[in-house]
Amino acid sequence: xxxxxxxxxxxxxxxxxxxxxxxxxxxxxxxxxxxxxxxxxxxxxxxxxxxxxxxxxxxxxxxxxxxxxxxxxxxxxxxxxxxxxxxxxxxxxxxxxxxxxxxxxxxxxxxxxxxxxxxxxxxxxxxxxxxx
Numbered sequence: 001x002x003x004x005x006x007x008x009x010x011x012x013x014x015x016x017x018x019x020x021x022x023x024x025x026x027x028x029x030x031x032x033x034x035x036x037x038x039x040x041x042x043x044x045x046x047x048x049x050x051x052x053x054x055x056x057x058x059x060x061x062x063x064x065x066x067x068x069x070x071x072x073x074x075x076x077x078x079x080x081x082x083x084x085x086x087x088x089x090x091x092x093x094x095x096x097x098x099x100x101x102x103x104x105x106x107x108x109x110x111x112x113x114x115x116x117x118x119x120x121x122x123x124x125x126x127x128x129x130x131x132x
Contacts, residue, residue, distance in 0.1 A: 004119075006126035009094065016093055017086035019127040020107045020116030026051040029074035033065060036073050040065075047104040049114060050077045056106060056114040083108045086115050093118050 012019045026049040027036065039045055040062050048060040050073065058077040065076060082096045083106045096105055097120055107116040119128045 004128040004130060006121050006128055008126045009090075012090045012127055014089060015086065016084045016088045016090060016107055016118055017116075019090060019093070019129060020084075020086065020118050021129050022116050024049055024106075024114070024117035026056075026114060027073065028052065029057060029077060030072045033070045033073055033076070036060060037065060047106075047117075048073075049106055049117065050074075051114050054113045056083070056108045056112050059106065081106065084118060085109060097124065 007019055029050055029052060031050075036048055039048065046061070050057045050060060058079040059081040060073055060076055060078065064078060082100055082102065084093055084096070086107055086109070093105060096102060103120050103122075103124070105118045106114060107118060109115055120126065121128050
């Protein structure tokens with residue numbers, strides 16, 4: 001996978017689809033908690049997207065995981081995570097980042113299909129995408 005490119009907020013396109021990462025990695029609801037913990041060992045992984053096929057189910061963060069134990073991730077999936085649609089304005093994404101203290105927001109269609117992920121860099125000054 002290519003390294004990320006940073007798009008400053010003031011240079012971003014008008015819609016979320018212009019600044020989202022395409023084909024984000026996701027896991028299924030039966031994925032073992034141990035596997036999710038291992039993935040979170042990478043400091044760049046902040047959010048796991050959970051899907052059933054192409055249907056978006058929700059997200060899991062490090063804080064959502066139980067302190068111990070294993071089993072499937074499904075009981076720990078958050079369904080209340082803010083989400084965006086590809087046609088939403090970039091300003092809506094920026095407001096969600098600011099209002100909720102997020103650095104990643106899933107992009108989902110009206111039919112719950114996962115389309116992408118909007119990501120901001122560590123300094124919260126630019127969107128990060130993979131080169132298209």
